[in-house]
Amino acid sequence: xxIAVFLLCFLxxxxxxxxxxxxxVKNVSMELVxxxxxxxxxxxxxxxxxxxxxxQKGVSLTWAVxxxxxxxxxxxxxxxxxxxxxxxxxxHALLNIYSVKHLNNGEKEVFSSLAGxxxxxxxxxxxxxxxxxxxxxxxxxxxxxxxxxxHEALPVPLRPFSYFDSQWALSSSHWTLWPLQN
Amino acid sequence: MSSATQGxxxxxxxYSWLLIGNSLxxxxxxxxxAINAYSLARELKKREAGAKLTTRMxxxxxxxxxxxxxxxxxxxxxxxxxxxxxxFNVEVDRAMEDALELSAESLDQRKRLHLKQVRKLAxxxxxxxxxxxxxxxxxxxxxxxxxxxxxxTRQGHVIASNSIDSNDILPLLPGEHTWLQVRQNKEFVSxxxxxxxxxxxxxxxxxxxxxxxxxxxFPVSERIADLADSIDFAFVRYQETTFLRGSLKSSFLLxxxxxxxxxxxxxxxxxxxxxxxxxDPVKQLVKGTQAVASGNYRQQLSVVxxxxxxxxxxxxxxxxxxxxxxxxxxxxASIEVEHQRAYLETVLSNLTAGVxxxxxxxxxxxxxxxxxxxxxxxxxxxxxQTLLDVIVLHPQLTQLWESIQELLENADDVWQQRFAFLGxxxxxxxxxxxxxxxxxxxxxxxxxxVFDDVTDLIQAQKNAAWxxxxxxxxxxxxxxxxxxxxxxxxxxxxxxxxLSESSAQILQRSTQTIVNQVEALKSMxxxxxxxxxPSKKQVEIINLNLLINEVLAxxxxxTGIRIITVFxxxxxxxxxxxxxxxxxxxxxxxxxxxxMGGKGQIEVKLSKVMRNNTEFAELAVYDEGCGLSDEQLETxxxxxxxxKTKGTGLxxxxxxxxxxxxxGAIWLDTTYNEGAGFIIQLPIVLI
Numbered sequence: 001x002x003i004a005v006f007l008l009c010f011l012x013x014x015x016x017x018x019x020x021x022x023x024x025v026k027n028v029s030m031e032l033v034x035x036x037x038x039x040x041x042x043x044x045x046x047x048x049x050x051x052x053x054x055x056q057k058g059v060s061l062t063w064a065v066x067x068x069x070x071x072x073x074x075x076x077x078x079x080x081x082x083x084x085x086x087x088x089x090x091x092h093a094l095l096n097i098y099s100v101k102h103l104n105n106g107e108k109e110v111f112s113s114l115a116g117x118x119x120x121x122x123x124x125x126x127x128x129x130x131x132x133x134x135x136x137x138x139x140x141x142x143x144x145x146x147x148x149x150x151h152e153a154l155p156v157p158l159r160p161f162s163y164f165d166s167q168w169a170l171s172s173s174h175w176t177l178w179p180l181q182n
Numbered sequence: 183m184s185s186a187t188q189g190x191x192x193x194x195x196x197y198s199w200l201l202i203g204n205s206l207x208x209x210x211x212x213x214x215x216a217i218n219a220y221s222l223a224r225e226l227k228k229r230e231a232g233a234k235l236t237t238r239m240x241x242x243x244x245x246x247x248x249x250x251x252x253x254x255x256x257x258x259x260x261x262x263x264x265x266x267x268x269x270f271n272v273e274v275d276r277a278m279e280d281a282l283e284l285s286a287e288s289l290d291q292r293k294r295l296h297l298k299q300v301r302k303l304a305x306x307x308x309x310x311x312x313x314x315x316x317x318x319x320x321x322x323x324x325x326x327x328x329x330x331x332x333x334x335t336r337q338g339h340v341i342a343s344n345s346i347d348s349n350d351i352l353p354l355l356p357g358e359h360t361w362l363q364v365r366q367n368k369e370f371v372s373x374x375x376x377x378x379x380x381x382x383x384x385x386x387x388x389x390x391x392x393x394x395x396x397x398x399x400f401p402v403s404e405r406i407a408d409l410a411d412s413i414d415f416a417f418v419r420y421q422e423t424t425f426l427r428g429s430l431k432s433s434f435l436l437x438x439x440x441x442x443x444x445x446x447x448x449x450x451x452x453x454x455x456x457x458x459x460x461x462d463p464v465k466q467l468v469k470g471t472q473a474v475a476s477g478n479y480r481q482q483l484s485v486v487x488x489x490x491x492x493x494x495x496x497x498x499x500x501x502x503x504x505x506x507x508x509x510x511x512x513x514x515a516s517i518e519v520e521h522q523r524a525y526l527e528t529v530l531s532n533l534t535a536g537v538x539x540x541x542x543x544x545x546x547x548x549x550x551x552x553x554x555x556x557x558x559x560x561x562x563x564x565x566x567q568t569l570l571d572v573i574v575l576h577p578q579l580t581q582l583w584e585s586i587q588e589l590l591e592n593a594d595d596v597w598q599q600r601f602a603f604l605g606x607x608x609x610x611x612x613x614x615x616x617x618x619x620x621x622x623x624x625x626x627x628x629x630x631x632v633f634d635d636v637t638d639l640i641q642a643q644k645n646a647a648w649x650x651x652x653x654x655x656x657x658x659x660x661x662x663x664x665x666x667x668x669x670x671x672x673x674x675x676x677x678x679x680x681l682s683e684s685s686a687q688i689l690q691r692s693t694q695t696i697v698n699q700v701e702a703l704k705s706m707x708x709x710x711x712x713x714x715x716p717s718k719k720q721v722e723i724i725n726l727n728l729l730i731n732e733v734l735a736x737x738x739x740x741t742g743i744r745i746i747t748v749f750x751x752x753x754x755x756x757x758x759x760x761x762x763x764x765x766x767x768x769x770x771x772x773x774x775x776x777x778m779g780g781k782g783q784i785e786v787k788l789s790k791v792m793r794n795n796t797e798f799a800e801l802a803v804y805d806e807g808c809g810l811s812d813e814q815l816e817t818x819x820x821x822x823x824x825x826k827t828k829g830t831g832l833x834x835x836x837x838x839x840x841x842x843x844x845x846g847a848i849w850l851d852t853t854y855n856e857g858a859g860f861i862i863q864l865p866i867v868l869i
Contacts, residue, residue, distance in 0.1 A: 053425070054425060056421075057418075057421040057422055057424065057425035058417075058418030058419065058421045058422040058425070059422055059425065059426075091418075092414050092418070093282060093414060093417055093418060093421065094282055094285055094286055094289070094410055094413055094414035094417060095289070095373040095380075095410065095414060096286070096372075096373075097372065097373050097374075099375075108375065109357075109375075110373065110374055110375045111357065111359065112359075112360065112363070112370075112372035112373075113359055113363070115359060116357060116358075116359030116360070119357075119358065119359055120357065151198075152195065152198060155422065155426055155429075156197050156433065157426045157429040157430040157432070157433035158426060158429045158433075159197055159198055160197075160198060160201055160433065160436060161429060161432060161433075163198075
């Protein structure tokens with residue numbers, strides 16, 4: 001039974017063994033514009049050789065950037081708002097281009113290089129995350145950001161093994177926290 | 183899960199959860215089986231009923247499930263691997279790559295053509311003012327059949343633009359990376375998409391005093407775009423499938439393994455449940471049988487089902503009920519038989535006659551208490567042995583046992599015989615009666631011998647006879663003796679003076695002889711009278727130790743006789759006529775003295791003994807005389823039996839009579855061989 005629990009933990013908590021290919025959240029900043037908090041951040045995607053090969057072979061890769069605004073409590077934090085920005089990158093061998101699809105709105109962009117495509121996914125600029133009215137002055141808040149690689153978006157045969165392969169551990173290894181100034 | 187693996191179903195979204203669910207299901211089943219197996223192992227260790235049967239059935243079930251499943255699994259994997267491998271071959275690979283290359287080459291040609299066109303346009307605008315360029319842009323665009331044309335500053339700001347769609351005021355702005363490539367390579371050609379339409383984006387540098395960049399967007403015909411899309415889609419799918427070839431095999435292997443594992447575990451678990459359900463009545467039956475074997479005939483089992491096993495359980499219940507009833511009846515009969523046997527045993531043990539039963543092989547089967555009392559041998563200890571075996575340990579009864587053994591072997595009918603033997607208490611006479619025992623089928627199954635000690639009876643008869651003789655003698659002989667004596671004396675007195683001297687002397691001798699013989703006859707008759715007269719005249723309690731010492735004092739003074747006395751520490755009191763007892767002691771000591779011829783040693787022992795739960799004073803007198811012959815041993819206490827030249831032979835007969843009249847016994851100690859040994863027992867009086 002202990003083994004089963006351990007396997008489940010292992011399966012769903014890949015940060016336990018996330019390696020060099022984990023996504024990194026950097027340069028987080030918050031601006032208060034017209035009583036709305038706006039987020040700026042850079043998401044650095046690192047693609048392992050296996051993931052790159054899969055992408056070249058036509059497998060589309062999907063990430064979701066999860067942004068949570070949490071109110072800090074004594075025992076635990078409560079999420080007051082949660083956003084998710086999903087991106088899917090795909091290679092088109094014939095046209096030699098990479099397309100990035102914003103799954104939230106269905107918009108699609110094409111890029112002549114992988115770096116260009118990843119660069120377009122990495123910039124989060126002026127993202128409206130919360131109305132200031134929802135903030136209570138006496139409480140403390142923070143924004144938690146994490147980029148999660150969607151294993152479930154991979155083709156079915158690849159899915160189960162991707163959970164156990166560090167080359168597919170492309171999510172952020174931890175939540176990046178940023179305080180929300182009242 | 184199979185559909186999910188193929189990715190063609192909505193279940194594909196749930197594939198991982200299905201795998202986890204299956205894995206968890208397998209784990210749960212494994213745990214259940216492990217618990218069942220552990221429980222079974224404990225039952226086996228405890229040797230519980232039905233455990234071995236369950237183990238055998240589960241093992242058989244498991245083997246029957248695993249063997250075909252393993253074969254199917256192996257062939258399925260082989261088939262799948264071969265099937266997946268057959269999807270791919272070199273020709274198809276090459277054809278796909280060629281098709282892609284052909285398409286790419288075709289598109290590249292268009293890209294190169296458009297690059298040339300844009301290079302030309304870029305040269306045309308060199309040195310022209312921005313206003314002029316803006317005016318000419320429309321014509322340029324139409325000339326190269328472009329969708330959009332735009333001129334950018336070095337920093338990427340729009341200088342002028344023209345679009346086929348007059349509504350598009352702002353041209354397509356190149357991305358950061360695109361500008362990077364343009365600045366590095368001075369030109370950029372790539373496909374782009376705008377409003378879901380495929381375009382060829384060409385950017386070249388305009389070499390002027392102030393370098394500028396011209397971007398032209400060329401449309402790709404819908405047909406070509408569709409074809410390109412189709413080829414791209416097919417190639418991507420093929421490439422993806424090729425890439426996933428190994429994963430697909432592994433995925434199928436995983437899937438099949440999980441399904442097989444789940445199925446096997448489920449089968450084994452169901453086997454456990456089913457077999458336990460089947461074995462449960464059998465287990466109950468075994469437990470019931472064990473209970474019956476241990477004597478619990480009231481065992482009843484609950485009938486769970488109405489199938490064959492249920493019928494078996496019902497039959498078992500019926501059987502135990504019948505057995506219990508039979509057992510009760512047998513028990514009651516056994517108790518009755520036991521009561522009868524106990525009663526018979528009580529009767530036998532209380533019989534004064536000895537009863538010994540023999541089996542068909544003449545081995546002793548039972549013997550009552552009276553047999554021991556009469557024979558002074560614990561005959562009941564020799565159950566299972568023959569009389570000849572008893573002889574080895576008790577040779578004193580050899581003659582008796584041999585005679586009875588002979589009768590047992592030869593007599594076919596009821597026999598009766600009197601046996602005389604020298605027992606521990608002297609001569610004994612037994613009246614034996616043997617009855618053969620026959621079974622209901624007429625087969626001889628043994629013999630029962632009943633015997634009684636008739637020694638006292640015979641002795642009493644003899645004593646009575648001798649008493650009668652003595653009485654008659656006294657009456658018939660003594661009465662005429664006095665007239666005879668008086669007549670003889672008168673003859674002497676009357677005729678002595680009238681006869682000659684010689685005749686007178688003859689008369690004198692004759693009459694004297696008559697008188698002497700009459701005196702002798704009188705003495706003999708007196709002795710007989712004494713023998714016939716009761717000895718218990720004046721009974722009183724006397725100290726036997728003291729009495730013996732008094733009598734012995736008369737003999738100690740005589741020279742040549744040495745008397746050794748061994749007396750008990752306590753004084754033994756008896757209720758008797760002291761004159762008679764004194765006469766007994768005198769007779770015994772005198773006999774001993776005379777037997778030794780006046781020289782030798784007399785040993786006198788006085789002790790207290792228990793006989794038939796009664797305390798007796800035992801006086802043993804041993805002399806060093808000539809002893810007694812075998813013939814004398816049997817008749818020494820009878821009248822007219824003597825070893826002496828003088829005497830009437832009534833001494834020991836009177837002694838025996840006096841002792842017996844006082845409730846005692848006298849016998850010869852046959853174990854003493856250095857002379858004669860007499861043992862006298864008299865009952866002790868408790869004061």
